[in-house]
Amino acid sequence: MITPRFSCSQTEKSVVVSVYCPSVRASDVEINVDETLFSVHINPYFLRLNFSHPVFEDDASSAVYDPSTGYLTVMLTKEVPGQDFKDLDLLAKLLAPRPSKEEQDQPVIEVLDTQETPEDDTAEDLVERTQELTLEQREILEAAENDWQLPQSVPDVLSPLQTSAERRYGFLDIHSGYFRHVEHMENEVNEVGADAETSTPDERRRRRLRHEEEKWDEEHYMADYADDEYIRDLISWPNPHLTSPSEDFQYTEKENLVMLRLPRKEYLSTPAETHALYLTLLTLLFSYSYESRTTQGDPTPESAWTLASLTPAFSALDPAPYDQAQSRSTAPDAFAEAELASVFATSYRRALAFPLYRSFALAEACRADVAGLLARGKRVVARCLLEVKDILDRHEVYYVYSKIWVDDFSVWTLAYANDETLSRLADAINSLRMKKNMIGWDLEGLEALTRECGERESDSDDESEDEIERMLPAPMS
Structure with missing residues (x-):
């Protein structure tokens, strides 16, 4: 697919995308809008842009193709009127893929069933089992009672495993x-x-x-x-x-x-x-x-x-x-x-x-x-x-x-x-x-030595000029 030339601008309520795609049929244009992601496909051209804020298609939106100039002009409505879409002139940023979304939610545990210990032998069983625990197991048990605040240290950083003699660069x-x-x-x-x-x-x-x-x-x-x-x-x-x-x-x-x-x-x-x-x-x-x-x-x-x-x-x-x-x-x-x-x-x-x-x-x-x-x-x-x-x-x-x-x-x-x-x-x-x-x-x-040499040459030139003057005959009266 060919990435066409394009430019973007904005008004108070809309974002305008102008795409140069000459010699195509307007009926073949496919436009898709998904929040910040906008794409247009018209064989053999394909363009996908990622805006800084969401846009959508409504009655105010439009797509007009001018066969005389070869430009397709798409007008998209801003989700928030008056919102400033920055960097519309940075084409490489608009063409960059949508950033990956990191998972923020922490894993949770669903309790399916519980079993209660009979009250009559609870104390004795706990004493016997605690006495049998190793030191490491006791630390874990105490940590569980204290919101799992186990002592931790930062592990040493390991060098990447090299499976080839080739090294990357750039x-x-x-x-x-x-x-x-x-x-x-x-x-x-x-x-x-x-x-x-x-x-x-x-x-x-x-x-x-x-x-x-x-x-x-x-x-x-x-x-x-x-x-x-x-x-x-x-x-x-x-x-x-x-x-x-x-x-x-x-x-x-x-x-x-x-x-x-x-x-x-x-x-x-x-x-x-x-x-x-x-x-x-x-x-x-x-x-x-x-x-x-x-x-x-x-x-x-x-x-x-x-x-x-x-x-x-x-x-x-x-x-x-x-x-x-x-x-x-x-x-x-x-x-x-x-x-x-x-x-x-x-x-x-x-x-x-x-x-x-x-x-x-x-x-x-x-x-x-x-x-x-x-x-x-x-x-x-x-x-x-x-x-x-x-x-x-x-x-x-x-x-x-x-x-x-x-x-x-x-x-x-x-x-x-x-x-x-x-x-x-x-x-x-x-x-x-x-x-x-x-x-x-x-x-x-080196700079001091250069200045010193320059001063010596200057003194030498002055002495040479004085010697030449002494050697010249006296002017005629």
Whole structure:
């Protein structure tokens, strides 16, 4: 079946769905409404939407097909007039499956029959039976008399049983098989090599850290620090996503078509996994911000390499968190300063070890961009992810990272991310203070040495000019 192009709008009493399905017969249209779920089938098109509030069909509802334009317009009545249906412009969220309903009811016991003990021997029987009980049985008997308040302890978490050498990776570890023939691909950013399908998370992280140390170049950093005129221009570049008015935001027709092709999944993530997704999102937005600044919003053939190289979840299949001690005790939407610092320190390291422009000040500007994009909400964040997807999809090798990360992240951002959480995260990033000693390299020492060398060259030039003046003949009177 083909998912048609569509758009949604609303009035005070109705929700209007406009579906583009040219060259069909109006008599073949099948429409079904079930509370929040709306579906329309007209061969070969099928569309199923899940609204935020219930709708129904009544005398005020209608479905009109215009053969001249190819649009089917369906008007559905709101169950509660005046209710605001949010996110009607987020097509991926409307296309996402209806969330599973968790069972809230507790199991109950139905008493079918009871037998009473004769009163004459009750006491004696109880004494004899109690004396025969073991210690464990007595604890259970006492617990039964005390509303079953048995002493309990949290069991140790067991590692997942591995029945295969293959390891999963990507968004929520739901992907595998994309790197089975990696030796035949010219994937320059793959830091795990041929072991991508079998390496453990710890092995991936070790390889990432080792590769960063190998690529770190002190002379490159000092040269960019000494001659930073062009880098200052990159830092001053205004990101259009941060300067355009929020009220003018609207997805383009191209973006809507891309969202129609995104996977339609229900992501059942645990609180810890949700927390990790927000942190990994920061690394994606940082890479996007760096690429946008260094190309000033005009992607080049190197843009896909830049995005893949700067994102640890891509190049090393190593997503956040990078501070495990902090993340164990943190709620899904509460972010500790230490773990945010560890996430950005990882992104900073990669920005200082791999791309052309290596500057701590440029990395700081990218972090400010991340905070600004998050503050704009999930619509703007999703637009950035769609731009990342567009760049990666055009590359013959790096498109794989779009499949295992960006596609799912785009859907999750639109359908599951919370604007309030993104706003709190933006505030936390704005208040974060990144220090150069957090990166793991002696940046301050290299900068001091660069300034000292610059001063020496300046003094040497002054001395040379004085010597030349002394050697010149005196002017004629």
